[in-house]
Amino acid sequence: NAGVMQNPRHLVRRRGQEARLRCSPVKGHSHVYWYRQLPEEGLKFMVYLQKENIIDESGMPKERFSAEFPKEGPSILRIQQVVRGDSAAYFCASSPRQESPLHFGNGTRLTVT
Amino acid sequence: AQTVTQSQPEMSVQEAETVTLSCTYDTSESDYYLFWYKQPPSRQMILVIRQEAYKQQNATENRFSVNFQKAAKSFSLKISDSQLGDAAMYFCAYRSNNNDMRFGAGTRLTVKP
Numbered sequence: 001n002a003g004v005m006q007n008p009r010h011l012v013r014r015r016g017q018e019a020r021l022r023c024s025p026v027k028g029h030s031h032v033y034w035y036r037q038l039p040e041e042g043l044k045f046m047v048y049l050q051k052e053n054i055i056d057e058s059g060m061p062k063e064r065f066s067a068e069f070p071k072e073g074p075s076i077l078r079i080q081q082v083v084r085g086d087s088a089a090y091f092c093a094s095s096p097r098q099e100s101p102l103h104f105g106n107g108t109r110l111t112v113t
Numbered sequence: 114a115q116t117v118t119q120s121q122p123e124m125s126v127q128e129a130e131t132v133t134l135s136c137t138y139d140t141s142e143s144d145y146y147l148f149w150y151k152q153p154p155s156r157q158m159i160l161v162i163r164q165e166a167y168k169q170q171n172a173t174e175n176r177f178s179v180n181f182q183k184a185a186k187s188f189s190l191k192i193s194d195s196q197l198g199d200a201a202m203y204f205c206a207y208r209s210n211n212n213d214m215r216f217g218a219g220t221r222l223t224v225k226p
Contacts, residue, residue: 031212042119042204042218043158056213089156095212099165101148102206102214104158 002027005074006092006105013082013112021077021108025094032075033102034060034067035091043091049075082112117207119217126195127225133180134190134220136205142166146208147181147188152219153201161203164188192222200224 005024013019025032030051035043045059049069060067064082069075079086089109093102116139126132138147149161164172164181171179176196180189192199205217 033214035216042202043216045213045215048213055211091158093158093214099146101160101163102158104150107156 004092004094004103004105006090006108008108009106011108011110013110015083015112016081019079019082019086019110019112021079021090021092021110022074023077023092023094023105024074025092026096026103029094029096029103031095031097032069033093034075034077035093037089037091037107039088046077046090079110082110084112086110087112117205117215117217119203119205119220121220122218123221123223125223125225126192126199128195128197130195131191131193132195132222134192134203134205134222136188136190136217138186138188138205138207140186140207140209142209144210147179148206148208149177149179149188149190150204150206150216151199151201152204158204162190195224197224197226 007022032049034046037043047060047067048056052071064080066078089107091107093104095102118137145166147164151159151161162172162174162177171181176193178191202219202221204219208214
C-alpha cells in the first residue's frame with residue numbers, strides 16, 4: 001500500500017523557468033492538499049482539491065501558481081516564471097474523508113537559482 | 114479562515130521528563146478535528162495524535178496525550194517520559210467541516226540527555 005508519492009524529491013530551476021511538482025495520493029484518497037514550508041517555518045496552506053475540483057485556493061498566490069487534480073493521474077502544482085522567493089519545500093497530503101488525518105508525502109524541495 | 118496559534122517557538126525537556134506544548138485555535142464551528150504532527154530532521158510529517166471535537170475524553174497514544182479544552186479553544190500536547198527520538202518540530206493542526214486543514218507555526222522540541 002503505497003503512501004503519498006511526490007516527485008521529484010529535489011528540483012532546481014533558474015529564474016523565469018517553470019516548475020512542475022507532482023503528487024500521487026494514496027490510492028482511494030480523493031482529497032489532496034498542497035502546503036509550502038520555508039526553512040525553519042511551519043506549513044503554509046496553499047490549495048485544497050478534490051478530483052477535478054479546486055475547493056479552496058485561498059493560500060495560493062494569484063499569479064504564476066496553479067494546481068490541478070485531474071480525474072486520471074497525479075495532482076500537479078505548477079509555478080510559472082519562478083523567482084528566488086519560490087525556493088521552499090512543497091508538501092502534498094491526501095486523505096479519504098474528513099475525519100481522517102492527512103497522509104503526507106516526503107515533499108519536493110524547490111531551489112531557484 | 115480558521116487560525117492555529119502555537120505560542121512557543123522552542124521548548125526543551127530533560128530526557129525522561131514531561132513537557133507540554135501549547136496550541137490554541139480560532140473557530141466558529143462546533144464540529145471539527147484537531148491533530149498534532151511531528152516533523153523530525155528527515156522532514157517527514159508524522160501523525161502523533163488526533164482529537165474529535167465532539168468527544169469530551171482527551172485522546173491518548175502511549176506517552177502522548179492531549180488536554181482538549183473546547184470552550185477555551187485550547188489543544189495542548191503532553192509528552193511523558195521524553196525520549197531523545199522525540200526531538201522534532203511539532204505542529205498543531207485544525208481540520209474544519211469543509212475539510213480545510215490549517216497548521217500552526219510549529220514548536221521546536223529539544224530533548225536533553
